[in-house]
Amino acid sequence: MADWENIRHFAALVQAGTLSGAARQLHVEHATIARRIAALETELNLKLVDRRGRRLSLTADGERIATLVEHMEKDAQAIDRAAESARSELTGDVTISAPPALAAAMLVRPLVALRKQHPGLKICILGETHHASLDRREADIAIRLARPVDGDFIIVKLTELTLRLYGSPDYLNLTQPEDWAFIGYLENMDAASQQAALIGQMAGRSFCIRASTLEIQYALVREGGGVAMLPDFMVESDSAFVAAAADQQPVIRDVWLVFHNDMKSSAAIRAVVKSIREEFITPF
Numbered sequence: 001m002a003d004w005e006n007i008r009h010f011a012a013l014v015q016a017g018t019l020s021g022a023a024r025q026l027h028v029e030h031a032t033i034a035r036r037i038a039a040l041e042t043e044l045n046l047k048l049v050d051r052r053g054r055r056l057s058l059t060a061d062g063e064r065i066a067t068l069v070e071h072m073e074k075d076a077q078a079i080d081r082a083a084e085s086a087r088s089e090l091t092g093d094v095t096i097s098a099p100p101a102l103a104a105a106m107l108v109r110p111l112v113a114l115r116k117q118h119p120g121l122k123i124c125i126l127g128e129t130h131h132a133s134l135d136r137r138e139a140d141i142a143i144r145l146a147r148p149v150d151g152d153f154i155i156v157k158l159t160e161l162t163l164r165l166y167g168s169p170d171y172l173n174l175t176q177p178e179d180w181a182f183i184g185y186l187e188n189m190d191a192a193s194q195q196a197a198l199i200g201q202m203a204g205r206s207f208c209i210r211a212s213t214l215e216i217q218y219a220l221v222r223e224g225g226g227v228a229m230l231p232d233f234m235v236e237s238d239s240a241f242v243a244a245a246a247d248q249q250p251v252i253r254d255v256w257l258v259f260h261n262d263m264k265s266s267a268a269i270r271a272v273v274k275s276i277r278e279e280f281i282t283p284f
Contacts, residue, residue: 002040006040007072009028010069012033049062090268092267092268096126097139098143099127100128102255104127106143114271121268126139142258143158143255147256153260159280165230165243167242170224172227182227184211193251218234
């Protein structure tokens with residue numbers, strides 16, 4: 001069987017047309033090209049190059065072998081491309097824990113784009129209000145509204161959320177502020193900054209409706225059920241919502257991306273983190 005290196009040097013001669021051109025292409029001496037071609041002729045027991053005159057030319061056998069070598073060269077390039085693709089292809093499972101409304105608004109676009117680029121990547125999004133444990137691998141990546149204070153984590157600030165008291169236009173036109181029905185989270189969220197701010201504005205009044213998720217509160221406000229503290233990203237393009245008071249002080253919440261330091265070597269984790277971070281180069 002012919003030595004592939006000899007074939008490769010012959011292919012360079014065919015492409016370049018001269019020994020010096022082939023030598024420049026392969027970054028070798030022109031004598032090396034001549035020696036490799038001579039070795040190929042010996043292996044094949046064929047004369048491939050007519051060395052008479054000042055310019056080399058292919059013999060009839062050389063022309064025939066050159067056609068075959070061209071196909072081999074294309075196949076070799078295809079193998080290189082396939083190998084590069086395989087090396088760059090990401091596979092594996094990545095679980096992300098995030099508040100459901102935030103996940104729907106902020107994570108969908110970057111993760112769908114990433115999956116289109118790397119279909120071997122499998123992503124699970126846990127839309128949940130409680131904190132999945134990264135230490136116990138309940139999730140690989142967490143999006144949180146409070147910066148963790150304990151644990152061996154890599155923590156990245158993504159953006160800031162602005163929350164205000166919102167109601168429907170009809171409700172606010174027909175209802176005086178002292179008669180507002182307040183909609184909020186369940187009692188276990190009373191310490192959260194947006195809930196605490198809302199309780200402060202209620203001035204001793206009680207919640208009329210409590211709901212465990214932001215999506216339910218959104219639906220209640222849209223239906224005219226009262227006012228609730230909602231993030232701007234949920235309502236800013238929806239004419240069914242208006243700020244309850246023009247002079248109200250908004251609540252600002254930082255959004256943090258968190259993953260365990262032990263996971264930083266995972267190519268899949270790094271790719272997901274990178275895609276999410278790039279989405280928030282410009283604040284939401």
